[in-house]
Amino acid sequence: MMTTGIGMLLVALLILMVMFLVFREGVCWYWKINEGLSELQQIRSALEGIDRKFAAAGAASGAVMGRTEEKKRTNECSKCNKPMSPGARFCEYCGASSGA
Numbered sequence: 712m713m714t715t716g717i718g719m720l721l722v723a724l725l726i727l728m729v730m731f732l733v734f735r736e737g738v739c740w741y742w743k744i745n746e747g748l749s750e751l752q753q754i755r756s757a758l759e760g761i762d763r764k765f766a767a768a769g770a771a772s773g774a775v776m777g778r779t780e781e782k783k784r785t786n787e788c789s790k791c792n793k794p795m796s797p798g799a800r801f802c803e804y805c806g807a808s809s810g811a
C-alpha cells in the first residue's frame with residue numbers, strides 16, 4: 712500500500728516534469744523567447760563591435776576630446792579667456808557673465 716503510494720507520487724512527479732518541459736517549450740515558442748534571446752545576443756555583439764570601433768576612433772582623436780574636457784573643468788571666461796573660480800558668476804577681470 713505504502714510502496715504503491717510512493718510509486719504513484721513518483722509517476723505523478725514525472726508526468727508533471729514532462730508537462731512542465733512541454734509547456735515551457737510551448738511558451739518559449741509562442742512568445743518567441745528563444746528568437747528574442749538570439750536577437751538580443753546579435754544586438755549585443757553588434758553594439759560591442761560599435762563600441763570597439765568608437766574606442767579605436769576615440770584613441771585616434773583623444774587629444775581633441777581631452778582638450779574640450781579640460782576647458783570645461785578649468786572654466787575659462789568666454790570673453791577674455793582668463794581662468795574663473797568654479798563658483799563665480801562673473802569674470803573678475805572683465806566682468807562678463809559666466810553663463811552658468
Ligand SMILES: [Zn+2]
Nearest residue numbers: 788791802805
Ligand atoms: Zn573675462
